Amino acid sequence: MPPAKIPLAGVIGSPIAHSKSPQVHGHWLATYGIPGFYIPMDVAPQDLRTVLKTLPKAGFVGVNVTIPNKEAALAIADLITDRATLIGAANTLIFREDGKIHADNTDGYGFLENLRAGAPLWQPANGPAAVLGAGGAARAVIASLLEAGVPEIYLTNRTKIRAEKLKDDFGNRVTVVDWAQAGYMLENANLVVNTTSLGMVGKPPLEVPLEGLPQTATVTDLVYTPLKTRLLDVAAQKGCVTVDGLGMLLHQAVPGFERWFGTRPTVDAATRDAVLR
Numbered sequence: 001m002p003p004a005k006i007p008l009a010g011v012i013g014s015p016i017a018h019s020k021s022p023q024v025h026g027h028w029l030a031t032y033g034i035p036g037f038y039i040p041m042d043v044a045p046q047d048l049r050t051v052l053k054t055l056p057k058a059g060f061v062g063v064n065v066t067i068p069n070k071e072a073a074l075a076i077a078d079l080i081t082d083r084a085t086l087i088g089a090a091n092t093l094i095f096r097e098d099g100k101i102h103a104d105n106t107d108g109y110g111f112l113e114n115l116r117a118g119a120p121l122w123q124p125a126n127g128p129a130a131v132l133g134a135g136g137a138a139r140a141v142i143a144s145l146l147e148a149g150v151p152e153i154y155l156t157n158r159t160k161i162r163a164e165k166l167k168d169d170f171g172n173r174v175t176v177v178d179w180a181q182a183g184y185m186l187e188n189a190n191l192v193v194n195t196t197s198l199g200m201v202g203k204p205p206l207e208v209p210l211e212g213l214p215q216t217a218t219v220t221d222l223v224y225t226p227l228k229t230r231l232l233d234v235a236a237q238k239g240c241v242t243v244d245g246l247g248m249l250l251h252q253a254v255p256g257f258e259r260w261f262g263t264r265p266t267v268d269a270a271t272r273d274a275v276l277r
């Protein structure tokens with residue numbers, strides 16, 4: 001009897017060399033003794049369709065998709081989950097045996113799982129969330145927070161029209177606040193989320209005034225380079241519960257790994273260490 005095919009998966013983006021996903025999945029493959037590989041692939045948007053149609057023939061069972069291909073992947077997929085439709089982008093693709101591509105978005109799931117792990121006392125219904133940014137990550141965060149039962153979301157973005165578009169998509173539980181007023185919207189927040197790249201290594205700082213940040217707020221930053229951003233540092237000094245962004249990357253990877261390799265992995269200290277090494 002010939003040996004079974006070795007399952008292959010990977011991450012598609014452009015650029016992609018910076019991605020931590022290969023370390024995450026490589027760690028789990030080794031931990032669970034699974035004969036498989038997870039490969040980073042630099043694919044330009046104009047080549048995405050050709051690549052996605054070809055990979056299953058080479059033994060791939062699925063891929064993650066990241067910038068700038070997440071929206072395009074949704075258009076190429078044959079089957080799309082409700083949450084991927086709502087977010088308007090896919091980050092996880094499953095290549096089915098019948099030849100169809102199944103698209104999902106696990107960013108919101110990863111965000112919530114990370115938040116619950118890092119701030120177990122946080123209760124969605126206890127007050128509004130203040131969300132900074134209106135890009136793809138913000139869409140995933142807002143969708144997951146509304147589903148979890150957050151009563152209201154204050155949303156601000158440097159380009160206000162993008163925030164207004166999200167309000168149009170998600171409804172009247174979202175209130176748009178001018179970027180110049182962002183500091184004031186933190187005052188009543190039960191949760192504060194930075195979904196922008198501001199504060200990341202190599203990016204401009206997040207210069208939103210933090211004087212009004214209440215001690216009772218839970219504060220999380222999707223940026224994880226550095227792990228402790230200025231937002232998290234100031235919040236911790238005020239006595240807030242803080243949650244870094246690395247866990248979101250780890251938790252969003254769980255559903256894809258399970259679908260591709262047949263084992264549900266655990267996000268633990270060893271998983272974090274594998275990425276931080």
